[in-house]
Amino acid sequence: MTRRLVVALVALLIAGCSGGSAPPSIAVGATDDPQSALLAQLYAAALRYYGSPAHVETSDDPVGDLDTRDVLVAPGLTGRLLTRFDPNSTARAPEQVYRAMIGALPEGIAAGDYAQSADDGPAVAVTEQTAEAWGGSDVTALARTCGRPNAGAVVGAVTPRAVGSCRLPEPREFRDQTALFAALQSGRIDLAWTSTAAADVPDWAVVLTDRTSLIRAENVVPLYRRNELTEQQVLALNQIAGELDNGALADMLRQVGDGKDPAALAGDWLSSHPLGH
Numbered sequence: 001m002t003r004r005l006v007v008a009l010v011a012l013l014i015a016g017c018s019g020g021s022a023p024p025s026i027a028v029g030a031t032d033d034p035q036s037a038l039l040a041q042l043y044a045a046a047l048r049y050y051g052s053p054a055h056v057e058t059s060d061d062p063v064g065d066l067d068t069r070d071v072l073v074a075p076g077l078t079g080r081l082l083t084r085f086d087p088n089s090t091a092r093a094p095e096q097v098y099r100a101m102i103g104a105l106p107e108g109i110a111a112g113d114y115a116q117s118a119d120d121g122p123a124v125a126v127t128e129q130t131a132e133a134w135g136g137s138d139v140t141a142l143a144r145t146c147g148r149p150n151a152g153a154v155v156g157a158v159t160p161r162a163v164g165s166c167r168l169p170e171p172r173e174f175r176d177q178t179a180l181f182a183a184l185q186s187g188r189i190d191l192a193w194t195s196t197a198a199a200d201v202p203d204w205a206v207v208l209t210d211r212t213s214l215i216r217a218e219n220v221v222p223l224y225r226r227n228e229l230t231e232q233q234v235l236a237l238n239q240i241a242g243e244l245d246n247g248a249l250a251d252m253l254r255q256v257g258d259g260k261d262p263a264a265l266a267g268d269w270l271s272s273h274p275l276g277h
Contacts, residue, residue, distance in 0.1 A: 092213045
């Protein structure tokens with residue numbers, strides 16, 4: 001009888017210890033790209049804000065890591081994700097791209113809410129003289145007066161091959177934004193590909209608006225493993241969509257470029273933008 005009592009007490013102690021253990025940390029994937037790292041830190045901070053341990057893991061393909069369960073969350077941009085999963089899709093407007101992306105996601109992967117006010121898609125910058133010659137400061141002006149404009153972009157930038165019916169030549173590559181905009185100002189190129197979240201566009205440059213969505217939208221969005229996050233954890237991810245905007249995204253990306261820690265920036269942003277309020 002004594003032995004049975006001892007065994008029962010040991011079992012209770014083991015159960016008590018296991019019941020008090022901390023939940024596992026949720027892995028949020030990111031590449032070594034500054035934007036990916038920053039967004040991953042924002043989503044990890046949101047999960048921690050709602051009480052779930054979370055950390056960022058860096059790899060070459062965090063979206064692919066969702067398939068292998070090496071990560072449970074991966075940030076992305078709606079247009080690039082749609083291109084990855086359905087390269088033949090013609091969707092361009094933000095809501096269209098988001099819905100088409102959801103429909104193209106592999107089994108087992110879901111998407112959270114996309115940030116309507118935070119995107120980082122390709123944008124066209126020209127001089128004021130060029131905007132006047134084209135007759136407007138919207139992308140439709142480029143489509144109307146297409147010709148074969150000399151375009152430039154920073155090495156590695158993802159740029160569209162067409163804007164509406166205007167087929168564009170391969171852009172000339174420049175080592176950085178400074179060299180790119182120097183070429184634009186001097187007239188060596190007609191347009192410079194930048195992005196909607198770029199923080200270092202010179203004041204003299206005109207960034208064309210895109211009111212009719214001639215360029216595919218690239219809104220910030222989280223992907224996650226279906227049925228492996230709680231409702232509260234999914235809510236945490238979705239809360240970012242309602243708070244993050246282009247101004248904050250551009251400012252944080254500029255600070256990352258200056259050497260600031262993405263995790264610290266995400267924490268500071270969350271402190272000044274409390275979720276759920």
